[in-house]
Amino acid sequence: MNISDARLLAWLSGALEPGDALYVQEAVVADAGLAGRAATLRARLAPPTRPRVAAAQRWRVPPPRVSGGMGLRRATAAVMSEALRAGERFRLRIDPVDRPDERLLVVLYRTDDTWEVVFPQHPDETVAVGALPAQDDGSRSLDLVARAAPRQRWAIALPLGDAAPDWDAPAEDRWSSLRRAIAAGEAPVASAEIRLDA
Secondary structure: OOOOHHHHHHHHOOOOOHHHHHHHHHHHHHOHHHHHHHHHHHHHHOOOOOOOOOHHHOOOOOOOOOOEOOOEEEEOOOOOOOOOOOOOEEEEEEOOOOOHHHOEOEEEEEOOOOEEEEEOOOHHHOOEHHHOOEOOOOOEEEEEEOOOOOEEEEEEEOOOHHHOOOOOOOHHHOOHHHHHHHHOOOOOEEEEEEEOOO
C-alpha cells in the first residue's frame, strides 16, 4: 500500500480521524515493509533517553526555602538592580553556620538531571565560607553570575574537611564524600531559585 511518511507520522501521533486511523493501522498490520517504516518513524518520535544518574552520584539538595541545615536567600544590594539578566551578578545571603572558618564553600548549579559543582573546580580554588564578607547578623554574602536559563537553581553546601573533595579521584567520584555527608545531614546545604527578567 502506498502510505506516505507524513500520514504514518500523523497516525503514530494520533492526529488522524478514526476511520483514517483504522485504515492506516490495518495497512501497517498487513504490510511488513510499512510496519518497518512505522517502527522507524516511531523511534524518531520517541524522546532521546538520557543515562540515569547512578544513586551513588545523586545529590540530595532540598528545594528552595526548605532548610538543609542552613538558610539561603537572594539578597539585593544598593549597587544591584532588582531586574536580573544573563551575565549579571546576583547576591546570595548564607545564614550563619557553626565553624565557618573550617567549612569549605561549594557552589552547585542544577542542570536538567543533576547538580554540577561550579566551585571549586581545582584544589587551589578552595575557600572557607568564613572568608566571605560577613554581615552584622553573622550571615555571609556571595556574588554569582546568572546563566542564560530563565529559571535557575543554585545551591551552597558547606562541608567540613572530612567531606572535602578527593581531587585525585575521577571527576564522577570526586564529590562522593560530600554527597554522603549531605545525605546523612552532616553537611549544611540549601538552594535558591533565581529567575531572569525578560
